[in-house]
Amino acid sequence: MTTESVTTNPWREGTTRVAPSVLAGIGAFAAVGVYVLVSSISLGLWTSLGPGPGLFPFAMGAVLAAMALLWLLQELRNPSETAAGVDRGLVIAVVASLVILAAVMDMLGFQLSMFAFLLYHLKIRGRRTWVSSLIIAVAGSFGAFYAFNYGLNVALPVSALPFLNAIGL
Template structure:
């Protein structure tokens, strides 16, 4: 019986941590979106040619903020008491107990917290580094880092997808739409500016 009580206390503690961590993480993502929106407004949303260099980050920041708010609201609304440690009559788990497969439910709380922390740190680094290294260079490094460190994809696939995304963004915005993407300001990358 003491072992079951210890398991119940551990499950209760894990539930409390998850109940706070999930909405807090989603709120942090929403805050990051707001930071991107504010930074993009300073870059300029429009110019004499129409769409300015800050428009794409502005829209991305709005989406990120909206997803963060929606996730925080959903996580808060989804809070429920932890599953009962004692089985109900008949030897079956009480309602709200473990899933039929016996594994962890497939929810946001089942993610790897170190991977999530790495992804958030990379997004913050992207926002900080973009004014110095330009949009395309920073996006290339971010994509490669997300593919290898967070998604854990192979080196060849990561390189191929990173190059495809970076060249697609450069061609789509810089060539087809003729939209100025912020270029690098550091001297050793000045040759990349038009």
């Protein structure tokens, strides 16, 4: 299956239009942006102490909606060329690994489950060297865990298994 960004109109030779799949992507980004924008207003954009909890989501929703609009204008002005086919094996592998990650996160904790997820994608799917795969997986799992837990004070899940929890995983 190939996804094309440009399709030709058989009735008007030489003209191009934006492919429906590209319009669907633009519409999805615009819809998410507008939803976040509208939903964040109920959180409160400003408080007596300063920025409220809805200010950042409001800004991100506005940026996402604006980017979707710019993407639409860019595609209408100059539709992009034919894209390469989608590797279904890659899509299935990513979705399956995300489902597995979500399933084992509570049992193994963030550090081990994210380490295994990253190592799989870097070494097996991405065919990186063992050294670079291990360095990136350690930084992306253990490094992110400590950055969030101790730097940002945001708790990420720890292992539910007592022997892993006892050693801080």
